[in-house]
Amino acid sequence: MAEPLPAPSDAPSEIGADEELARVHEAVAAVARELEARGAQAGGKARDVLEAQAMMAEDPSLIDGVDTRVKQGKTGEWAVADAFASFRDQLTAMGGYLGERAADLDDVAQRVIAHLRGVPAPGVPDPGHPFVLVAKDLAPADTALLNLDQVLALVTSDGGPTSHTAILAREKSIVAIVGVADAAGLADGDTVIVDAAKGVVTTQPSADELAQAENRAAARAAATSAPITPGALADGTPVPLLANLGNAAGAAQAVELGAEGVGLFRTEFLFLSSANAPTVEQQRAAYTELLQAFPGKKVVVRVLDAGADKPLAFLNDAHEENPALGLRGIRALRASEDILREQLTALAEADKATDADLWVMAPMISTVEETEYFTTLAREYGVKTAGVMVEVPAAALLADKVLAIADFASIGTNDLTQYTFAADRLLGSVAAFQDPWHPAVLRLIHETALGGKANGKPVGICGEAAADPLLAVVLVGLGAATLSMAPTALADVRATLLQHTLDDARRVAEAALSAADAASAREAARAASSNTDAG
Known part of the structure; x- marks a missing residue:
């Protein structure tokens, strides 16, 4: 991956403030339009990400910061680098979702500086043959338009499961592992195996390891191209496979990839892009568009999950020392009940206007009393x-x-894992704890499923864990009735479920539960799975 541009010199401008300001404003506008054009070309979630970057480039507070530095006699390049770095440091200090966006801001700054210098922005190399791309991180604008005929896999040293690199890689079905500590040690010409299912990069693989990897790749390609059928186990036990969606625009692709409904519709997209809460009418239109895409199908909508890494000024603007343990989810909604009531009004009205099977759920429930409050x-x-x-x-x-x-x-396996281990799932220093394979997490999932069974109520999975094919088998064995995931993961999970009966799944789950840690649980499940016979 190309190295970042050299840092601009702090030497004073030689052309005067007015000309520097004109150059900077032209460069910012050009970069914003380029990002929008890349988003339009990429479509899907990439469009949303790149349009957000374009808005970031032209953020008035950022531009004011650049202008102030230029008026102090600095060059446009230095003013952009310094103002963007200052804002980036603020985002990094906030942590969580906003901290993850700091890398996006770095990319915008690099593109503006490159435009000012009249040189290409750092980007993806083109060696003229297929390759594994290794980088510190990858800009959303580059991830969105990767040539999948050339880029076989992606390995980054930075980033987490909610970084835009990871999000877009999942959407584009790119084999990717983010947050690999020793990725920088990989060199041009090295032969590697990137196994995203195991989260392992194998260097200098043997001929046998290469042959096994090629067989797995061929099997995955066959599964992806197989006819789409309803999710089920080998003995016919149905396991509906649903889609996680962030906006209604992704519904068509989800249906095309075989989603049997929606297991998690995140309503935050309506709120995060606005300084004010959206109206009932705006919400109703968005929910109606979603429900119309799934006639007769189950659509599970999560009411607003704000707070912690997704702060909203109109919901909760009070500073919290530890927001992940503060006023978030249902707690924040109870503190601003009018927003929850408006959301429920819009959902009920959209439900009446369509024939989908609408289910609505509340985030971050921790007590029986909160359950009573929301359901009532x-x-x-x-x-x-x-x-x-x-x-x-x-x-x-x-x-x-x-x-x-x-x-x-x-x-929600992401947060359940985070709270089980008291380890921020967006903090790289404790990333080793973010593994839903850990028996402590699996036991909590099993306990939840038993609670559902005792009451005749369904329990599903909508966290990232459901997208791991082998872990999906374990989850079904633990008692999960449905699995919801990124639409691009549906084919792999569908194919793996068809290789196991319900008894198989229970044996695999029991093997994982009996382990002492995540790594041994994964290995125990893999061994138990290889000993099953779905025929």
């Missing part, structure tokens, strides 16, 4: 199926009582 309010507005997210260990441990009240539960 949802039913007051005519929501027929009201459920909860299980992301906090307390909800999992009380699942029998929670599901005596709620109509269903959906397990």
Whole structure:
């Protein structure tokens, strides 16, 4: 991957402030338009990401910072580098979702400086043959337009599961591993195997390892091109495979890839891009568009999950020392109940206007009382199926009582893992704890499923764990009734489920549960899986 541009000199401008300002404003506008054009070309989630970057480039507060430095006699290049770096440091200090966006800001600054210098922006190399791309991180604008005939896989040393690199790689079905500590040690000409399923990069592989990798790649390609059928195990046990979506625009692709409905629709996209809460009418239009794409199918909508890494000024602008443990999810909505009531109104109205099977759930439930609060309010507005997210260990441990009240539960494995280990899932220094394979997490999932079984209520999975084909088998063995994931993961999971019966899945799950740590749970499940016979 190309190195960043050399840092601009702090030497004073030789052309005067007015000309420097004109150059900078032209460069910023040109970069913003280029990002928008790349987004339009890429489509899908990439369009949203790159349009957000374009808005970032032209952010008034950033431009004011650049202008101030230029008026102090600095060059446009130095002013851009310094102002953007200052803003980047603020985002990094905030951590969480906003901290992950710091890398996006660095990319915008590099593109503006390159334009000012009249040189190409650092980007993806083109060696003229297929290759594994290794980088510190990859800019969204580059990830969105990767040539998939050339880039076989992506390995980065930075980034986490919610970085835009990871998000876009999943959407484009790119084999990718982010946050590899020793990625910088990989050199041009090295032969490597990138196994995203195991999260392992193998250097200097043997001929046998290469042959096994080629067989796995061929099997994955065959699974992807196989006819789409409803999710099921080898013995015919149905396991509906649903899609995680962030906006209604992704519905068509999800259907095309075989989604049998929606297991998680994140409503945050309506709120995060606005300084004010969207109106009931705006929300109703978005929800109606989503529901119309899935006639007769189950669509699970999560009400606004704000706070922590997704702060909203109009919902909760109070400073919190530890926002991940503060006023977020259902807690924030209770503190601003009018927003929740407006959201439930819009959802109920959209439900009446369509024939999808709408289920609505609340995020970050931790007590039975919170369950009662949400389900009572949802039913007051005519929501027929009201459920909860299980992301906090307390909800999992009380699942029998929670599901005596709620109509269903959906397990968010990302947050459940985070709170089980008291380790911020966006913090690289504790990334080793972010593994849903750990038996502690699996036991909480099993406990939740048992609570559902005791009450005759369905329990599904909507966290990233469901996209791991072998872990999907384990989750079904633990009692999950449905699995929801990024649409691009559906084919792999569908094919793997078809290789196991329900008894197989339970044996594989038991093997994982009996392990002492995540690595041994994964290996135990793999060994148990290889010993099953779905025929």
